[in-house]
Amino acid sequence: LLNGVREFVLLPADDTCPPGDGLPEITDARFSVASPGRSRTMRRTWLDTFDWRLFRAGLNLEQASGPGTRELLLTARDGELVAACAPAPGTGPIRWPALIGELPMGPLREHLAGIVGVRALLPVLRATSVRTERRALNADAKTIAILTSERMTVTQPHRAATPTRIAVSALRGYQAQASKLADAICQAPGVAAAERSAFESALRAAGQHPGAYTSKIDVQLTADMPAVLAVCTVLTRLFDTAQANVHGTIRDVDTEFLHDLRIAVRRTRSVLKLAGSVLPASMVGRYRPEFKWLGDLTTPTRDLDVYLLGYPEMARKLVGAIEPELRPFRDYLMRQRETSQRQLARGLRSARFNQLADRWRQDLEQVAASPGRRPATGRFAASRITRAHQRVLRGGSAIDATSPAQALHDLRKSCKELRYLLEVFASLHDPAEQWRAVNELKALQDCLGEFQDTEVQRTELRAFAKQMVADRSAPAETILAMGEIAAALTARQRAARSEFGGRFADFASPRGQARIVALTRAAA
């Protein structure tokens, strides 16, 4: 017995007509089953983030609703209850999808907060379950275990029946007897030990694959395959990711849908720019402006998201001002975001986007159907990565204390291109070497990102302040508080600039250079 519980399923052949509540007949004379059983119908809703963060963390979150009761249960994969909470009296049901802040305060919310972060919890599966409990007795008519049979029908995303489950839950101090009873049940015809949890079983019945979504470019390329085929495979995968996030972006479920969509589009643009030479020139010429349009469409909302997500941190760092003085700025950002979100949703519902989606896929399929042989992916990837690497080294070496900010911005762009190429062709490389190379590059990118982002934010902040003054939507205290934030951004930018030299030296060190060279050589 695991956690005092052993589970069985009725095999499908016997599942069609189990008597009464579905319990198999127990022929062992040492035990009997008290009747009648208690039956109860429940609605079970399993929740997770779009990218399965709870599943990946080995947790299940379930909302269980029965007659007069509704609660949220967080369990570990082995069924152990981690935390539970019932809605506060007088509050209505939680409307899913919901962000963590919409859950009742308490241990369950605290436990989830670090795992789900900014992602919304959404129903991944809904089911109706009829559960019947009966007491199993020993020869003294003492209850030793609770027998539960559960018939569950998945109702969402697809209607599907799952095998009836039988659980033997030992009462405290009666594990040994309950174990013998479980053995007796296991030997009954048509009964088999349950190999997966109710959730996993329901997922399987509904044809769902937990953990299926990832924003990573998880394609398997080989060095010998034609580069055009590799590029088409990557671009198709990137568009899958983009499209998977469109619905959530339009519905504004959480900010990560837009973030993932935006990254997929940015990667697509980079691939078209850096590796598009293997595709027909007319195709590249046609789609580069279209993906630029799509990228630009997502920019205003994402920029405002970055501000709003960073707002608590920004407010905490105020020195002279206090948070309430900054609130009109937050309200202004939220109003701006509402407007930009509407424009974004309109753009993603537009004929232009739908046409782009249809034709892009068709054209990729068409090109992939007759790929030709040359160049081979390994050599092609090596040449592109080498070229991008050289560009970064040249750009970085040319920067000194007197260089204009633009030089660092250009270098950041080169670094991004190198990063995307490394990620796109990752499956050609040794994973450990790839990880090290990307990590070194990432450290440099973080520094350059901090430098440029703080500058962009400061410029935007000035524009926001001007607009708020013109609109008369902010008192003087708010503008002063925003001034504090602008000053903090300047300090951060200076710090990033002074860090740059060291970070670049690390990246451009002979060891760092050798790492990239080794990667490309092995791939070629």
Add this chain to the structure above:
Amino acid sequence: MKILAAYNIKGGVGKTAAAVNIAYLAAADGYRVLLWDLDPQAAASFLFRVKPRVKGGGKALIAGKRPVDDAIKATDFENLDLLPADFTYRNLDLHLDSERKPATRLRGLLSPLSREYDLVVLDCPPSISLLSENVLHAADLLLVPLIPTTLSVRTLDQITEFVAGFNGRRPAILAFISMFDRRKRLHREIAESLPTQRGDVAATAIPALSAIERMSLERAPVAASAPRSPAARYYRELWLEARDRAGLGRTPARPTALARAIRAVQP
């Protein structure tokens, strides 16, 4: 965690019936309850259909060689567990005597259970011994059944006096009239006057009712087998008085039965 002990020097006064029903009613109200059947006669264990046997016997428990936790059995009622009796409990005095700080050993044994239970009910054997002294030191509230006779009142005085002699913590005392027979004049007089004269006597009196005697046939607390019976009503009133006197707080919020059921069907 509060510890409540049903105790009297005399036997056959309704200790076990009170302990069993109060433990059941507390559990039904949502408290997590452990009933420890300390009486080697094992009446409480019998009533819950639990075999009166503890591996290693009382000696292993008292010596700490076997954790108390291991010997606990679930009853058929939610929130109510039982630490069964064992025939070796007749020698508990000897085992206690061989321990350091023998008078407070029982309290020490129970303290690790404080996270798991809100209330421990001790069903004690009738005696005045080292075990009784342990019970008196461990308990927050002594529940003393009194047959309404003059001698019984003297016994209550003896217990009160004995407890008053303790240094440091002392249990509160709540006596109650037990096995009260309305047809007997002396019973009526004592049952009416005692609660008004003494603050340590409960307002609730438990009459001698056949439903209570039938518990041994039903093998369940009368509050469970006949919840609407007068006997069940009297025990409920007594439980509420004991709850307030013991200073038990409101029932803490816990996952409901549904949560436990869901836990039970996930491997």
